[in-house]
Amino acid sequence: MQTLTLNVPGPLYDRLKHRAQRSNRTVEDETIDLLIALVPKADDLPVDLAEAISHLSVLEDGSLWQAAHAHLAPEDASRLEELHRKRQREGLDDAEALELPPLVRQYERFMLVRAQAAALLKQRGHDVSGLLNTP
Secondary structure: OOOOOOOOOHHHHHHHHHHHHHOOOOHHHHHHHHHHHHOOOOOOOOHHHHHHHHOHHHOOHHHHHHHHOOOOOHHHHHHHHHHHHHHHHOOOOHHHHHHHHHHHHHHHHHHHHHHHHHHHHHHOOOOOHHHHHOO
16 A cells, blocks of 8 residues: 545545545545546456446436436347347358447447446445346
């Protein structure tokens, strides 16, 4: 561990203190978690996925709830499911095999954003258990 002394504006400190109190944590622990969320390891995720979640930590709670409930477009979700089923049953033709990876990547992106938004909401002291039942 390294020691870091920060001078922060009063209103920012008050927000950190309020967040820490809501989750029964110290201001130091809350600040460290925020720094971890804002400064992820560059190699942890592919660039496109890292970019998809990079802005989440600065969003207000309402916007995080929206992100936590985001879904793949119904037509894309339907097509993804259709391709998966066909692949299991009989295999995909060349065109379908090329169509599948971008849909999977798009699905992964939505799921990552939803998970990160839920994690941030939980860190902020919200009950996110209802998100577990959301498709």
